[in-house]
Amino acid sequence: MENLLEIKNLHAKIGEKEILKGINLTIKPGEVHAIMGRNGSGKSTLSAVLAGNQNYTVTEGSINYLGKDLLKMSPEERSWAGIFLGFQYPVEIPGVTNVNFMKTAVNEHRKQNNLPPLSAAEYLKMMREKMAYVEMDPSFSSRGVNVGFSGGEKKRNEIFQMAMLSPRLAILDETDSGLDVDALRIVANGVNRLKREDNAFVVITHYQRLLDYIVPDIVHVLYKGKIVKTAGKELAAEVEKHGYEEFEK
């Protein structure tokens, strides 16, 4: 099958500091990839570059997404094309309600597909349905985006947004950290419900725990800006047991 994403020799820096030092990664539709790696190894940097964060400069390499040069696309174009990043630290936007935020997002996606905007009632129905995916109370919709949300509530809100936008390629950056066991199960169920043959997930995590629920096809270990090991799901258990020392050579 055609590749969804092809990253070749990707180098990226922030300021003068090089963080990604030659990443190679290929993702096919239907796959679930897990990325593990020490704090500071560059996992969030990779997700930020994939989502188009302009604070990072790509100095070398290429990213091909569904036959297009991803690096030439703006963040919103990437979203329209089906890329979704679940933020490690979701951003608070005071004064913009969750409902207004997501309604604007959904309708911009529809506009790109030449669809008319959803009516208030249609939107509400869709929102209620997707909020139920992550057992989120509808009262969250009238609050400012992530404002005053607890750590776990913010993560659920990320999965809710993902459900609303139904992406082709979702990158979930430590969506599991800060979640209690129930929330972890809820979030994982949300992801599993959204899995299709034509979409793919990249799950960034420090813990085997999440991967018990969202079973990855392929696990990568990122070390100092490079993927140093790629294997099946058993690699996650190995990392959990022995840590990252063996990859440091």
Added chain:
Amino acid sequence: MAEFKYIPQSEIFNCSVELSGAKKFYVLDGKPMGFSAKDGLIEIPSEGDLLTQVIFVRTTPHPSSYKVRILCPAGSSRAVILCAHTTGTDRYVTEESVEIAMEENSNLSLIVMQNENGASSHHSTFEISQKGSSSVSMNIITLHGGNIANRVNCNLNGKRAEAHLSGLYLAGGEQNIDTTVNMRHNSGECTSNQLFKGILGGNARTSFKGEVYVAKDSQKTEAYQANNNLLISDTARAISDPHLVIYADDVKCSHGSTVGSLADEELFYMRSRGISEPEAKLLQQQAFAGAVLEKISNIEIRERLSRLVERRLRGEDTLCTGCAKRCC
């Protein structure tokens, strides 16, 4: 803020989108139409429970200077909206002074809406004097104008008087908007609140100068003052100068001011959800303005002004939905 082209309002001014429960009056170039002015003083009529809407329109290029008075008798409750407009592209010069006299236990909800062309100049002074337990809430919404100066002198002269002042100024192009607030706590146990916010684009210049003065014997005063400015362009400049002068010792007072630009992190977050850059910026500006618009208690006026603010920020003409004229 998108580049905005002010569209002059129709020659014969007549707003077709009525505010419900309102009685409307016009003042043309300082002359009241169909109601009288005594000794050159325009007395804002009181219409019982109705909202009094007074529309000030400039039509001729001669400078116009007039005096307005709003009387709030003891125990009364009034709602007034004053709108200022220009009909053409001439340079209108307007000097306006508004006297607001509030007797004991009176209540006034006042909205001042300003939408004038970019060549005009409009200076307003609001002189508010408040007796005991009176309460005023005043919102100044400046959508557009050339050279605008609003000065509010508020005197809390009786115990337990309250003043809630807020303002939103949108300035683009070569606009200049100055706000001066002088809040005087001359009596104890009074409360005052100020929230003034500005969104600046183009080469706009704005200033906010605010003073809260608490007299020596005005104990148990509560006074808050905030001015926040959002710069949308690199060439806009906002000056913010709030200060407190306090002679009493048992008071709760605070003031603060900010001049900032749009938050990049928020923008990226929104764009990563597929909200285009201009739309994301607009959402941020609306969120910023929202804190002032929220303070407007009349829901119909609040919604109408929110729509006008949105259109203004989008660079569209400020036209009410369902209206064929270009008045406000």
